[in-house]
Amino acid sequence: MSGSKPDILWSPHHPDLYVICDSELGLYRIGPVGGTETKPGTLSLSKETAATLLAINSDTPYMKCVAWYPKHEPECLLAVGQANGRVVLTSLGQNHNSTCKELVGKEFVPKHARQCNTLAWNPVDSNLLAAGLDKHRADFSVLIWDISSKFAPETSVAAEKIRLSFVDLDSSSVVTKPLYELGQNDACLSLCWLLRDPKLLLAGMHRNLAIFDLRNTSQKMFVNTKAIQGVTVDPHFHDRVASFFEGQVAIWDLRKFEKPVLTLTEQPKPLIKVAWCPTRTGLLATLTRDSNIIRLYDMQHTPTPIGDETEPTIIERSVQPCESQIGSFAWHPSSQNRMVVVSASNRVMTDFTVFERVSLAWSSTTSLTWACGRHLYDCVEDSTGGTEGAAETDIATKMRERAQSRYGHDTVQVWRNHLLAGGTDPQLKSLWFDLFYMKQCAEDQELKLQGNKQSVVYSGIKNIIKTSSGTTESRRCWSGSDRQADVPRFYSEERCLALRLCGWISRGPDINVETFLRSLEHEREWERAAAIALFNLDIRRAIQILNKGAMAENGDLNLNVVAMALSGYTDEKSSLWREMCSSLRLQLKNPYLCVMFAFLTSEAGAYDGVLYESSVAVRDRVAFACMFLGDAQLPRYIDKLTNDMKEAGNLEGILLTGLTKDGVDLMESYVDRTADVQTASFCMLKGSPGEVLKDPRVQCWIENYRNLLDAWRFWHKRAEFDILRGKMDPSSKPLAQVFVSCNFCGKSISYSCSAIPHQGRGFSQYGVSGSPTKSKVTSCPGCRKPLPRCALCLMNMGTPVSGCSGTGKSDEKVDLTRENKLAQFKNWFTWCHNCRHGGHAGHMLSWFRDHTECPVSACTCKCMQLDTTGNLVPADSS
Amino acid sequence: MELHILEHSLKVASIEKEGIQICAHGLIKLAFLASKTRCKFFSLTETPEDYTIIVDEEGFKELPQSDLISVADATWLALNVVSGGGNASSSQPIGVTKIAKSVIAPLADHNISVFMLSTYQTDFILVRERDLPMVMHTLSSEFTLLRVVNGETVAAHELGVSNGFIKPKLVPRPIIHPLSSPSNMFCVTSLDPDTLPSVATLLMDVMFYSGGSKEAGASGEDSTHIRFFSFSLIEGYISLVMDEQTAQRFPNNVLFTSASGELWKMVRIGGQPLGFDECGIVAQISEPLATADIPAYYISTFKFDHALEHQFHFVYLAQSVESLPSDWLINFLSTQITKREYL
Secondary structure (H helix, E strand, O other), X not given: OOOOOXXXXXOOOOOOEEEEEOOOEXXXXXXXXXXXXXXXXXXXXXXXXXXXXXXXXXXXXXXXXXXXXXXXXXXXXXXXXXXXXXXXXXXXXXXXXXXHHHHOOOEEOXXXXXXXXXXXXXXXXXOEEEEEEOOOOOOEEEEEEEOOOOOOOOHHHHHHHHHHOOOOOOHXXXXXXXXXXXXXXXXXXXXXXXXXXXXXXXXXXXXEEXXXXXXXXXXXXXXXXXXOEEEEEOOOOOOEEEEEXXXXXXXXXXXXXXOOOEEOOOOOOOEEEEEEOOOOOOEEEEEEOOOOOEEEEEXXXXXXXXXXXXXXXXXXXXXXXXXXXXXEEEEOOOOOOEEEEEEXXXXXXXXXXXXXXXXXXXXXXXXXXXXXXXXEEEEOOOOOOOOXXXXXXXXXXXXXXXXXXXXXXXXXXXXXXXXXXXOOOHHHHHHHHHHHHHHHHHHHHHHHHOOOOHHHHHOHHHHHHHOOOOOEEEEOOOOOOOOOOOOEEEEOHHHHHHHHHHOOOOOOOOOOOHHHHHHHHHOOOHHHHHHHHHHOXXXXXXXXXXXXHHHOOOOXXXXXXXXXXXXXXXXXXXXXXXXXXXXXXHHOOXXXXXXXXXXXXXXXXXXXXXXXOOOOOHHHHHHHHHHHOOOOHHHHHHHHHHHHHHHHOOHHHHHHHOOOHHHHHHHHHHHHHHOOHHHHHHHHHHOOOOHHHHOHHHHHHHXXXXXXXXXXXXXXXXXXXXXXXXXXXXXXXXXXXXXXXXXXXXXXXXXOOOOOXXXXXXXXXXXXXXXXXXXXXXXXXXXXXXXXXXXXXXXXXXXXXXXXXXXXHOOOOOOOOOOOOOXXXXXXXXXXXXXXXXXXXXXXXXXXXXXXXXXXOOOOOOHHHHOOOOOOOOOOOO | OEEEEEEEEEEEEEEEHHHHHHHHHHHHHHHHOHHHOOOOXXXXXXXXXXXXXXXXXXXXXXXXXXXXXXXXXXXXXXXXXXXXXXXXXXXOOOOHHHHHHHHHHHHHHOOOOEEEEEOOOOEEEXXXXXXXXXXXHHHXXXXXXXXXXXXXXXXXXXXXXXXXXXXXXXXXXXXXXXXXXXXXXXXXXXXXXXHHHHHHHHHHXXXXXXXXXXXXXXXXOOOOOXXXXXXXXXXXXXXXXXXXXXXXXXXXXXXXXXXXXXOEEEEEXXXXXXXXXXXXXXXXXXXXXXXXXXXXXXXXXXXXXXXXXXXXXXXXXXXXXXXXXXXXXXXXXXXXXXXXXXX
């Protein structure tokens, strides 16, 4: 603190006062900037705050260290340590308090002059002031002065007075007898009183840290170390102390004082100040020489050891409060994370608040939480849906809701899955109908062809059409009309199958769309129904449908107009009707109405207006193509459409690709676009067991979906999914991984009683029912020696938990696939894989609700802590 | 008690009075520009005969080679007694007086030559590096031996030499060298290293131009006055020994003075140069003083003379000027002297 080295001290009790000391002491008041009047001499410290110089004290030259009196009264009393070892009490500003007047000017003089390095007021017994001095061959270096001591009566200190006569001083205010003298023949470089006991003083001596106890000064605790400068106690954790040496900070725990608990990474330049943040636990600020940054160490996690093997973690970061080099800094005593910084050269001050680290965490369910300072922010997705303009719900939320509604699990009425998914997504609707029709056809074909062509159904229309042969061409008349249509229509078995897959026709030899039209009418899809009727050359039916639509509740009256226009159809090539329709149709909003006129006005074989109308459902366009495109045109069109669908990741394209490699490609671009691994997984599991499931992409979706379910703690859902998957893909069932062998004979004890590979199941069965030979199952079936006992009830394995209704003794054959499980989970036998102790699952669960350690006495295994998910509960009900 | 074996490897050299000018550059650098060198141990003592330098190997590189500089062959190690450890009885601090019995006498008994350097802050006992095993063996019973390695203090292990030591002959140690006591009084003091630049010119004057100023001042009429000045800068601590008159030339408040303002009387041992190999000289004086509980400083110096290495010993005894006349001291010591050779 001599000339070049300024320091800052905050008033212990006034949040707006601080002192800067370099060659003199300056008292400042900090306040909001730009108050009513801007006084001259106000220094701006930040955008919001400014400081006013209140008083200057330059009475004490050769200042080496300063300490502020810790009590409220007298308020601006400072102790100054000088280069010659004297400690002077001084004050700043007006102070009319009588105690203060009595104290100010008092001097404490050591026997032998040497530099005073540090001062520390006792925080409790504030009369005690400890001073740390350089070493002297015949003197002590830690002197504890009692500031209330009067100059003692003549008799006892006559000798002192004679000696003082050399030093011409006003002897009434000079104290030469310290209350305590500690640390002989050694230098004291830093001091602090321990907060855990105000009689303990920690001193950084020349080569060791020493703790002096004022109750027994002949005893001291000490540890040899180089890190003896700047000792300071963590105000939030009274056993934790920081000290430093050159560029390295050491953190000590007073309860284990032999060596530092932590040493922080060494800085290239020597440190000048280290201070714990008084408003935030475990935050240590350090400053090195010639630096414009303050380095912060966050030791939040260190004091509480969480597990046995957790290493203490420190988070290091730096802040730059100002451009210039920092001379010193001081934390504000009460304002959170705030400090004032003074520059090294020209006493420029900066008011600075360290921004708290933000820690952020995603939950598995789209909500986001972050913490900053003492605030915790929670961000959740707006579940109300909001207005139309609001962003679409995140796919993860959708998948989660769908998983809860058992999406994908309807294996009979497959199309219903799109309703489980919410029924709002047209692509999903199309997909599940495709899969439904495929399933229907497959079952049908199975009956007809004994399953040998089953896979054809799942290979998609693209492949079905390629195998087409024997196409017949026919010209049909408009039904209900005598006019001969010049539209050629094509037939073949494959085309017929394709139409079935498109959903236009149902089982049977003849092509009859009437059932389909009725269902469309039922769903009020008037335009679509009319178009399909028209494509089937039934113009009268189309008009009838349109009329119906116009008349229906909330019907569109314009449909009548369209019907009118339709009824004027003529095949005259150059008629006005044809001319007007072909141009005006483009103004029709509804794509089906549009394609109807496109169909009527186009030449045979040139149906681009219909085929490339992208708003028309793929299935309708494909069905149309199957009816009206020749063997040359059809595959070309289907290939093109397939490629478009694959590129766009449009699920309607599954109709074309089926569940083939093409289908996986299409699904891949769909997943890339939407991340909907759920739909992808279920879709791929619906097909015939085959190559697609072996595709690594499919496995990846499935695994990801399982992980998602795990993350949501939907363990029952995952189990259901695994069961479904196991049915479709038996290779996915895991093999038995654990077998229990008898301790005595070494044979697997499940061997004779269960063929089911799952060991869990095996034991559940084992637990209650008898083995086929009806032997007592508490013994090894091989050697008849007893099985291990439950650590809690001490019953042998194989005995059900007592109190449970003993269905176990029944002789009935057990079918595990049935709903009624023969053994409840609590009867299962379970054990810790680490210490190999265990017992009934029910007993273990209740034990580990209250304990972390193994129930076997003398076993210290923390079984439950080893199980990372053991303390979680499933989020879905079973 | 702890005995710290410091890590400085020290050289002891003597510079002839007329050789001071060729060394001045190096000496000024060592004394005033410590940050420019890697020297951590430097001491300069001026006596009427010569300048004695004690400096570590880093600092030794700063000195030129010259016929006027003679260097003792041996490398010396500094020992420092610290009342560290758990035994911090609040008895009187220790000085040479206290360590006399525990360190100096046992070493003398084992014929180990020591070189003493007392400073304002502490006492250093210099021993030859080659004597270290013997020193450790001798002192291990009395002290916790600690060795400073790279600034860290670690327990020193005995070097395993326990055979072949001559059984010490515990003979009474009479004072065999003549004593003299000059009339001027000395003070032992220190100053804040931060204020060193402000008094640097004055210190240089005192160090290097003493001869000149003395002649000019013509105050040296009193033949019993002795020219003596010592400056040391050891691990950042400055220590000064000078006579009263020199001290008065310093500005107020620069020098650290004891509250009692004590002054010291000098006793000089040896009329003619004493050999390095002679043992027990310090012990001769210190033992009786310790018995009488008289605090003392020691500074050993070195005079090279015609292929023979010699040393002088100086003792400073604290005493209140009024109460203890120097005659008393000489008388006190003379009672111990068998071979009387007063000067």
